[in-house]
Amino acid sequence: MLRQLMLSKKIEQRKAVLAELMDQENGLNMRSANLEAAIDEAKSEEEIAAVEEEVGKLDTEKTELTEKKTKLEGEIAELEGELEQLNSAAPVNSTRNKSNENERGVAGMNKLQVREMLKTGEYYKRSEVVEFYEQFKNLRAVAGGELTIPEIVVNRIMDIMGDFTTLYPLVDKIQVKGTTRILVDADTTPATWIEQAGALPTGDVGTITNVDFDGFKVGKVTFVDNYLLQDSIINLDAYVTKKIARAIAKALDLAIIKGTGAVGKQPTGIIPNVPAGNQKSVVADANLLKSLVKQIGLIDTGEDSVGEIVAVMKRSTYYNRLVEYSIQVDSNGNVVGKLPNLKNPDLVGLRVVFNNNMDDDKVLFGDFAQYTLVERESITIDSSTHVKFSEDQTAFRGKGRFDGKPVKPAAFALITITPVV
Incomplete structure (x- = not known):
């Protein structure tokens, strides 16, 4: 620890x-x-x-x-x-023999290691990867069969999820088994000076908040042409992992922003839990930029340290309302300020992240490390040959379990840009 x-x-x-x-x-x-x-x-x-x-x-x-x-x-x-x-x-049983270790692969292998193995081609030679895709090809012949994706392939899926999501890389992520409870110390008051032999007041112990996490299932059915099942492991892996990663990533992004929580059997979103005092409106007039940036003070009050604050918005909001503030010209029309970096957009130096789950003219400022996403221990996959039998395709369903909550809702502020009346 x-x-x-x-x-x-x-x-x-x-x-x-x-x-x-x-x-x-x-x-x-x-x-x-x-x-x-x-x-x-x-x-x-x-x-x-x-x-x-x-x-x-x-x-x-x-x-x-x-x-x-x-x-x-x-x-x-x-x-x-x-x-x-x-x-x-994960804790490893010291009595486990070497053969079992080889069957399960390297415990705790992370996404960066998998990325390096892909560069060298070692990934496709590992026994657990080869065995998984052999079972995957035969899964359609097993009635009601379900296959647990090995850790090394799960890490590959989690790694490429970043290609299809903008919020997943920002939030705090933990991996757990079963329902879990995290204790969060929400107290931010300063320590108390006391005598050398004195006792700390009980109020300085901290305010402990229980945050319970469940495991809601998210899944996506994808179709694979049967000829691809007979293709090389490289092509099959690229197709299957990208399909599952894209589907889960889009679902997680939406849940992180607007998730309805337990009532909708999904993670709890940030926007529904932004405190009323952190929800403001600014007018799209000549002072828009100044008025908008001032709202960061709702989060960065100076009373407590905060991590990186990011501005999340829809692309159209940035282009329609804010991109012009990145361009400065002199009286002759010559550019004297920096051009907007549309690949790495910013707002007066603040990182801007695009997310199409945001509504038009809404800007979400936040320290996204204050949102905890719980990833369960496994992702599974099962199949059906009945849905598109005539098209010679097999349906595969990838399923994962996640939950998430903003552990500190006050670390976020939602700003609405309203038109000039």
């Missing part, structure tokens, strides 16, 4: 440094835009030489910054991989 806390602290520290480097990068981009305008305006040899010197300095600074970012991102990925491995490692 102490090792995990230390890793989390190191990750948090490095992400803070990375955020500073991102701010520096924004500054370099602005200087680059200014230099573009200066190049156009330069006339004399002296002016051209001065601009050329500045361009050289800028290129050097950009190179150094890129190297720092690359190194830092590598360190973060390595630390997150180690933390994930510690979180997912």
Whole structure:
């Protein structure tokens, strides 16, 4: 547990440094835009030489910054991989023999390890992967058969889920078995100074909040042409894992944003639980940007430390309402400010994440580490040959169990942009 806390602290520290480097990068981009305008305006040899010197300095600074970012991102990925491995490692029976270990694969194998194995091709040679897909091909012949996907394939599915989801990578994730209860210390008051031999007041012990998590099932039926079942394991794995990952990812994104909770047999969403005091409206007038950014103060009050605050919105909201604030021009129409980075959009330096489950003209600010998503221990798959028998296709149903809740609803704020009356 102490090792995990230390890793989390190191990750948090490095992400803070990375955020500073991102701010520096924004500054370099602005200087680059200014230099573009200066190049156009330069006339004399002296002016051209001065601009050329500045361009050289800028290129050097950009190179150094890129190297720092690359190194830092590598360190973060390595630390997150180690933390994930510690979180997912299950207790191992010391009496288990070597043959059983080979059958089950490497306990606690994480997504980063699987990613490396894919690069070398080792993934497709592992006995549990080969055995799973052999059973998968034969599953349609077993009436009522259900197949548990091995850990290594589950990690592959979880890894590529990030290609189809925007919120899953942001939230805090834990893996558990059965119904679980997490104790969350919600007290943020400062410690009390006392005599050396004195006793702490009971009020400083902390306010413990019980957060119960269930395991709601999410599933998706996908169809596989029977000829593909006879194809190579590589093609079959790519098709099946992407289908399952895409379906589960989209369901999780919607649940994280708007999930109705136990009544709908799904995780509890953020928006239905945003406190009334954290729900505000701003007018889409000339002061829109200023009014919108001010609402971050609803979360970052200065009374307690917060993690990275992210702005989540629909693409159309960003394009229609906010993208213009990333472009600055002078009186002659020349760009003097930074151009909008549509690949990595931001709002005055705040990271913007697109999610089409958001309503138009709604912006959700939040520290998404304050949302906990519980992943159950297994994903299963079963089949049916009856649904599309005439089309020579077999239906496979991938099923997983998840639950989630915003453990600190006050870490989120929902802002509505209203038109000018």
